[in-house]
Amino acid sequence: MYNISSMYEAMVDGVIVEVTANRSSRWTAMAAWWLGRQQILNARTFWYGVAAHMTNGLTSEEQQAIQDQLLSDERAYLSAVTELPAIPDFVASTVDGWVNVPISDETLKARYQLAIQQFMNAKAREHGYDSLTTAVTYVGDKHATFAAEAAALKDWRSDVWVYSLAELEKVIAKQRPIPTVAEFLTELPAFTWPEVKSVEA
Numbered sequence: 001m002y003n004i005s006s007m008y009e010a011m012v013d014g015v016i017v018e019v020t021a022n023r024s025s026r027w028t029a030m031a032a033w034w035l036g037r038q039q040i041l042n043a044r045t046f047w048y049g050v051a052a053h054m055t056n057g058l059t060s061e062e063q064q065a066i067q068d069q070l071l072s073d074e075r076a077y078l079s080a081v082t083e084l085p086a087i088p089d090f091v092a093s094t095v096d097g098w099v100n101v102p103i104s105d106e107t108l109k110a111r112y113q114l115a116i117q118q119f120m121n122a123k124a125r126e127h128g129y130d131s132l133t134t135a136v137t138y139v140g141d142k143h144a145t146f147a148a149e150a151a152a153l154k155d156w157r158s159d160v161w162v163y164s165l166a167e168l169e170k171v172i173a174k175q176r177p178i179p180t181v182a183e184f185l186t187e188l189p190a191f192t193w194p195e196v197k198s199v200e201a
Helices: 008-020 026-037 044-056 060-067 072-080 089-099 105-125 132-138 144-172 181-187
Strands: none
Touching: 008 026, 008 044, 008 089, 008 105, 026 044, 026 060, 026 072, 044 060, 044 072, 089 181, 105 132, 105 144, 105 181, 132 144, 144 181
8 A cells, every 4th residue: 555654656546547537637637747747656748648638628717727837848738738648557557556456357458448549549640640530530531542541540440459359358367467558559450551542644
């Protein structure tokens, strides 16, 4: 269990619980800003990413109250962060060690699924799409490049989730060791951007 004399540990635990559940609150945003400033667990970028994402989801009044207290480099995260960041393996394992109870199957799956979704979003952003969800809306588009890329990403998304869900069930059933998130992402089906030939007039 974490130590009462080091209450940052309880703050870390609380923020991780909210990130895993994909929930936002003023308290969590403020705690994450503080954790980032203190560089707790050497995860400054992660804490600031969480803080910015959650701050952006608050009411305009709450956002302003927080922004008024931010340093200039901290404010930059508000426009740079577009999604909730995945929990770093070191942070997750540290928190699990503090709590000292078996992690639930739901929490385990949620951590991986968050990282997988962000992994796929990052791939879509390589070609200028806001996210994978945005990219696949171009399926059937009149422009050949958009249509081809969207179709390829959509098929890849299916392959990724089929593989991921099957492997996570093996982890839960103790049929394979629990991999780190980073290790698991390297196992996912590879994606290759399609080559679209220009149509000559």
